Amino acid sequence: MGRAVNRRRVLAVLAAALALLVAINALIYSLYRSDVRAVTGTLDDRLSALGVTSASWLASIGDAGAPAGAPVDRSLGALLDALVRDNRLEDAYLIDPALRVLAGVRTPAGAPLNLLRVDEDRLARAFAGEASVGTGYSVANATVEAAYFPVRRAGSTRVLTLEAGAEYHAPAVALRRTYLVAVGLTALAAVVFAVGLGLALRALERARLAHGRAERMAAVGQMAAMVAHEVRNPLGILRGQIELARERLAPAAPPREQERFVEMLAEVDRLNRLTEEFLGLTRDVALDPGDVDLGALARAVADEVRLLAPGADITASGALTVRADAAKLRQALLNLVLNATQIGGPAVVVAIEVADDGERARLSVIDDGPGVPAELAARLFQPFVTARAGGTGLGLTAARRIAERHGGTLVLESRPGARGARFSIYLPRRPA
Structure with a gap:
């Protein structure tokens, strides 16, 4: 139920974020289009004013197209060259009614007119007296704007052609670049938001799980207090009476009757151990850290469990030193190995491995028993959940609690294609 609610909340947040991102990009695009129209209009007006002024100047000079005494091509060439250079144009040239180039910058005088670069309809209208500014031609995916201006002198009309390319339209290009950067930044912000949301949700999920564990531990604590009060004292009295x-x-009883006394004492001891496990889950006694040789600890636990499960094949390997509470770490490892022998049966094979896992130390218990049923795997570390008939479901909970108090964790790791189970305690390579 909690996960479903969280999923709905996540989808709602993502939907809201997506809607906000779309709205922001729509606003940016609207501003971009508005600015592009304004900049393009300004550039067109500037080109138009430049052409009209230049055409008027050309119409006012001598019939030859130059002041008295100056060569025609030199005067026109100087004017057109200044137009191109000062206004960052692609080209400027003068055309007569016979479509001959009288003077130009990149299109030299006497060169044939390149009709592929000319809008013949607008050129004809220019000879008829109509000036115009518009799209001319394209080169390498770049559009060149062409403007035509009539130059009238003594009954004759010539046309001044100005061509403006990418350099002239640099402000519009810069505006487009700014727009693309803005879109990229919003996309990056969306990615950062999504990643941050994912990390936050993971943290919330971890907090939710930790809160659930804390609530379960509180319930166990209450039960442990009740058990300590209601059970331990009667058990002590019962044991004393049995021993008496x-x-x-x-001494005078048959062997079978003597065995029953032993069985009764064993059951009382088992109940006492169960009570201690209850209490151990809730009593956070301060750690007593020291240098612990995990290899030596693993061998000691293996030797101890061999006495309790003589048919089991138990081995220990590896060596690594960490800073930890040796007694509590021994208890956690003992719980894991005992669990493996009790579930795996009398001839189970158990391997205790100590390994370096980068910034962590790994202490693994691997067995070839029946493994953990899939339906129990997700709940295995919860109190009172067990895969063993007659088990209390507290050993793994206590072991994980000990690992977490050392800043580490205890996990059940999958073994694809292999029989049995693998439990690993991960401990930080730093002081506890």
Whole structure:
């Protein structure tokens, strides 16, 4: 239920973020289009004013197209060259009614007119007296703007052609570049938001799980207090009475009756251990850290469990030193190995591995038993959940609690294609 609610909240947040991103990009695009129209209009007006002024100057000079005494091509060439240079144009040239180039910058005088670069309809209208500014031709995916201006002198009309390319339209190009950067930044912001949201949700999920564990531990604590109060004292009295009866009656009792005294004492001890496990889950006694040789600890636990499960094949390998509470770490490892022998059966093979895992130390218990049922894997570390008949479901919970108190964790790791289970304690390579 909690995960479903979180999923709906995540989808709502993502939908809102996507809607906001679309709105922001729509606003940016609207501003961009408005600015492009304004800049393009300004550049067109400037080109038009430049052409009209230049055409008027050309119409006012001598019939030859130059002041008295100056060569025609030199005067026109100087004017056109200044037009191109000062206004960052592509070209400027003068055409007569016979479509001959009288003078030009990149199109020299006497060169044939390149009709592929000319809008013949607008050129004809220019000879008829109509000036115009518009799209001319394209070169390498770049559009060149062409402007035609009539130059009238003594009954004759010539046309001044100005061509403006990417350099003239640099402000519009810069505006487009700014727009693309803005879109890129909003996309980057969306990615950062998504990543941040994912990390935040992971943190929330971890906090939710930790809160759930804390609530379960609180419930266990309450039960442990009840058990300590209601069970331990009666168990102590019961054990004393059994031992007293054993001393008085056992010497004269048949062997089977003597065995029953032993069985009763064993059951009382088992209940005492269960009580201690209850209490151990809730009592956070301060850690007593020191240098712990994990290899030596693994071998000691293996030797101890061999006495309890003589048929089991238990090995220990590896060596690594960490800073930890040796007694508590031993208890966690003992729980794991005992769990493996109890579930795996009398001939189970158990391997205790110590390994360096980068910034962490790994302490693994691997067995070839029946493994953990899939339906239990997700709940295995919760109190009272067990895969063993007669188990309390507290050993793994206590082991994970000990690992977490050391700044580490205990996990059940998958073994694709292999039989059994693998439990690993990961501990930081730093002081506890």
